[in-house]
Amino acid sequence: MGRYGDEVTALAAPLAGPGDLDALLDRIGDARVVMLGEASHGTHEFYTWRAAISRRLIEEKGFSFVAVEGDWPDCDRVDRSVRCLADAPTDPRDALATFERWPTWMWANEEVVDFTRWLRAHNARVDEAARVGFHGLDVYSLWESLRAILTYLGEHEPEQVPAALAAYRCFQPYDEDGQQYALATRFVPTNCENAVIDLLVRLRERAATDGAGRFGAWQNAEVVAGAERYYRAMVRGGRESWNVRDRHMDATLDRLLDHRGPGAKAIVWAHNTHVGDARATDMADAGEVNIGQLARERHGPDQVVLVGFGTHRGTVVAGQAWGAPLEVMPVPPGRSYSLEDVLHDAAPPQALFIFPQGDRPDVLTHELDHRAIGVVYHPQQERRGNYVPTVLGDRYDAFCWIDHSHALRPLPIRPAEAAEAQTYPSGV
Structure with missing residues (x-):
């Protein structure tokens, strides 16, 4: 011993x-x-x-x-x-x-x-x-969260849809690829941060007055904001x-x-x-x-x-x-x-x-x-x-x-095409 x-x-x-x-x-x-x-x-x-x-x-x-x-x-x-x-x-x-x-x-x-x-x-x-x-x-579901926000607002608060659409359209040219978006922000002076902040402020204010539905929309907006920051940080390199x-x-x-x-x-x-x-x-x-x-x-x-x-x-x-x-x-x-x-x-x-x-x-x-x-x-x-x-x-x-x-038992699912890699250590 x-x-x-x-x-x-x-x-x-x-x-x-x-x-x-x-x-x-x-x-x-x-x-x-x-x-x-x-x-x-x-x-x-x-x-x-x-x-x-x-x-x-x-x-x-x-x-x-x-x-x-x-x-x-x-x-x-x-x-x-x-x-x-x-x-x-x-x-x-x-x-x-x-x-x-x-x-x-x-x-x-x-x-x-x-x-x-x-x-x-x-x-x-x-x-x-x-x-x-x-x-x-976690922070990775930028486009999924944007779609979830649009669905919720379209059903419950249609007057808020324009702010969500503005954020969605800002990200749309990047084909749901976070790294492509982040690389673009390195070479042009504009990014989607302002559109995301506007959306986040609106949903944060309204979430305080209602229950689970608005909380979920607010959280999805926080994910979009976090993902936008994450991708820009990732492309700059470092930790x-x-x-x-x-x-x-x-x-x-x-x-x-x-x-x-x-x-x-x-x-x-x-x-x-x-x-x-x-x-x-x-x-x-x-x-x-x-x-x-x-x-x-x-x-x-x-x-x-x-x-x-x-x-x-x-x-x-x-x-x-x-x-x-x-x-x-x-x-x-x-x-x-x-x-x-x-x-x-x-x-x-x-x-x-x-x-x-x-x-x-x-x-x-x-x-x-x-x-x-x-x-x-x-x-x-x-x-x-x-x-x-x-x-x-x-x-x-x-x-x-x-x-x-022993290895766990995965469900038989075919994943969608992999996009962003996670941060160091590899995939944790």
Whole structure:
């Protein structure tokens, strides 16, 4: 057993079933935000354990919604289904099957189907006002959000359609290609920012006076504004596009909490690279922030619990390149002296770690490399990359360990043509 073996053994608790999560629920206590990470977007066990934790938080602690690293319009169809709305699919699988943006498997998979079916059944037993939502936090759905705004305004507020059409027509010449738009703004002095701001101001003012419909239109306008900033930052290069994206997700989470009212509580599902506090990694050296850090700063560390996930080896769903067909790929054993290597040597095959808040052992305070697999993945090259230097006890409050993991089960969907690539690390 290596240098940290005794410390790992002392911290680890076996993780065999939902009953083994009691210690985590005790640690969560009255926290308002719980973020559940993943070391990849394609691992069965990460999704099923996040679902198990979320079920207990919803049933036992009254959490209000699940917010995921997905697009608002796509997730809104799922939300309407799980909240049993009359015009929504009665089976959330049908809503998930409409996801077309690559990588579709992130949310269109059997693991999410199982959870959302459970969530719909749970919601059917409670009053409508208490039903638990399912929302997207991400920034990519510029054109989908514009179309959703036009549809809503055309049906409910036709006098507001001209402002939405002005924004839509500004983006129209770029053929729904964010990078084409961003490149154009580098060579001409005009962009669509003013049209977007005008639309956003109008919808923000009116959303304060009405319920879910106007809130959804407002949120779609925030997505359009965030996407416009994101694409311009991305084409300039550097890491600022990462910060635009995570600040948008943080602001969306805060709007959702406010919208649900006093006492609202949120569960977040996103990659470890977003969930784990960036200040405990080399992301801070690059000037990057993430939603885990921003949530701690916004709500206070006592109101936020960050849970990381990791695996030593197994299989995963990913692509060889952006837009490539999904594949089931091998996950090789964690490289020597990494966190994954340390936990493989000393932890049970499945384990839960709750980090003490006082004196901490070296494994929680020393910097160790921690694997991060994106939607674009090359197993044969991962020993030269895919690892984030991490102070584990500062990055997370707890950690779920799966020594041998397996690929998730994607729904049989053909994605639309891939457009924009996501920010570094690749596809997280």
